[in-house]
Amino acid sequence: MLALPAFPGSPEWDNVSAMILPRRWTVARGFGLIEVVLVLVVVAFAGFLLVRYLGSTARTVEKIQEERPIANARLLADQSTLATVRDTVRTYQAQNGQWPPDKAAVLALFQSPPRFQCGGNDFEYDPTSGTVRLLITDSARC
Numbered sequence: 001m002l003a004l005p006a007f008p009g010s011p012e013w014d015n016v017s018a019m020i021l022p023r024r025w026t027v028a029r030g031f032g033l034i035e036v037v038l039v040l041v042v043v044a045f046a047g048f049l050l051v052r053y054l055g056s057t058a059r060t061v062e063k064i065q066e067e068r069p070i071a072n073a074r075l076l077a078d079q080s081t082l083a084t085v086r087d088t089v090r091t092y093q094a095q096n097g098q099w100p101p102d103k104a105a106v107l108a109l110f111q112s113p114p115r116f117q118c119g120g121n122d123f124e125y126d127p128t129s130g131t132v133r134l135l136i137t138d139s140a141r142c
Contacts, residue, residue, distance in 0.1 A: 070142075071139040071140065072139045072142075074117035074142045075117075075136075075137075075138075075142050077116075078116045081114045082133070084114065085106065088106070088110065089109075089130050089132060099127050099128070099130035100125075102127055117142070118141070120136065121136040122135050
């Protein structure tokens with residue numbers, strides 16, 4: 001009679017695998033030293049990249065807070081609004097031969113009062129010379 005070949009799970013298979021494979025490979029469990037070292041290297045590299053990213057992010061935030069681009073933009077918008085007020089006052093003087101008598105007369109020249117972007121900002125008007133200037137001229141105060 002012909003002997004059937006061993007198949008996985010049969011008692012003959014266990015004997016065949018024990019003869020073919022060295023004993024250390026059949027009962028070896030857990031991680032070897034190389035695997036542990038490799039995982040530690042990968043984790044250390046990922047940590048290094050994360051620390052560099054967080055450090056650069058903190059520097060970027062500090063730089064943005066120092067430069068205050070929004071405050072600068074608000075101050076520039078207020079200066080542009082002031083230029084419009086100044087041009088309106090000069091036009092009034094060219095048409096009437098005199099400066100507006102007071103700030104209320106300057107505001108009456110507009111359909112709606114000028115809106116300034118910096119909180120609490122407004123303009124001062126000098127009726128003797130017709131000069132206008134902003135109350136807040138420092139972007140740190142915007």
